[in-house]
Amino acid sequence: MPWFTLAFIFFAMLPVTIIVPVYKEIIKDRLGGNSYGVAWFQSAAMLGSFVFSPFAGWLSDRLGTRKILIGIFSLLDAIFLALLPYMPDQASLFTLRFLEGGAHIFVIGLLLASLSDREKDKESKFYNKGILFGIGGTLLTLGGGVGQSLGFLGNGNPTLPFFVGGGILLCLGILSFSVLEQKNIQRYEKIQWKDASSVLSLSPLLLIPFLFHFTDRFTVGYFLSSMNMHLREDLGFNPGQVGSLFGTMFLLMSLLSIPSALLSRTWNSISLVWVGSTIYGFAQAATGFLDSYLSLSICMIACGIGAGIMYVPTMRLASSFSPASLNASVMTLFTGMGSLGFLLGPILSVRIQEEFLQAGWKKESLAYTGILFGSLEILLVICTLPFFSRILKREV
16 A cells, blocks of 8 residues: 555645635735735646646656655745745735646646556556545545644734645655655656647547546635635634635545545446536535525535545546556646646636626625536536446546
């Protein structure tokens, strides 16, 4: 069992979400930003992840290594994260955030590629079982949930979460060089840059898990920007309460990742993706109509259930359609598509809500934004239904 790889996935996710509840203090209170500033702070990291994801996969497949790159970029990420609260203006803040996101995609993307290596190793007891993706998905989302729940660290000092996150990444970077395992890496000597950037030509069906992962992360942008500010400013929730609500969704995703991975072997991955996306879409559409902590908690539970059902099966679909020699390229691009969703989601969420406000729907602006974002999940399910038989033939 690659225990260290799995543990690193959990700890690498903590810094990503531990800082979410203090976006308001860093961007709006310290630098005089607005809701767009909050959205851009999140999106700048995702832009970095998306831009650097093809390079991360290409470099790893070309060099035939995972852990060295994970170690180097964990250390860089630690430095960038710790410096973020001290940027003098929004321009420098967003630039550094872009670089931090680029460093982080090397860490998360290549850790997932390491799991894919083992899942495709015919000599491994984990060959084609999905259990590593199940455990990895559990720890990935658990790390996000725990990170959100640690938002209370910013109640007194909003810079503290950045230092805690940076310290975690520093430890991971130091340990990576000695404790991480890397097995069944098929180095591709002839791989060219164009192979990583046009990996969809290898299997057009890869577009389906990529689109679902993009849409899943795009819709989360609504929670991190519009919903986040609504909870803090309109409903008066503190960072701890906001972190607890968002953490509920991540924690349920974590709890359901292993069961959904095992179920995807006896059933099929795409059906679970469709079921989970539908539940998540309807639950998200309801969030803008609620204003009590209890009702919002129930709705976030439903979001977490839907997300937990679909997350790992989506990842398994991407891995199933990937050639073994391009594992890193496919898995980092898969992660990069999620980053692109995170990039566009917060910005468009704020923009769409403002359009509703300008149209005179002040009270309904958040509710209508939530409906629009939730409906994207359901629409994608409807659009991919015709490909069911083709997906079953390719899925392993």
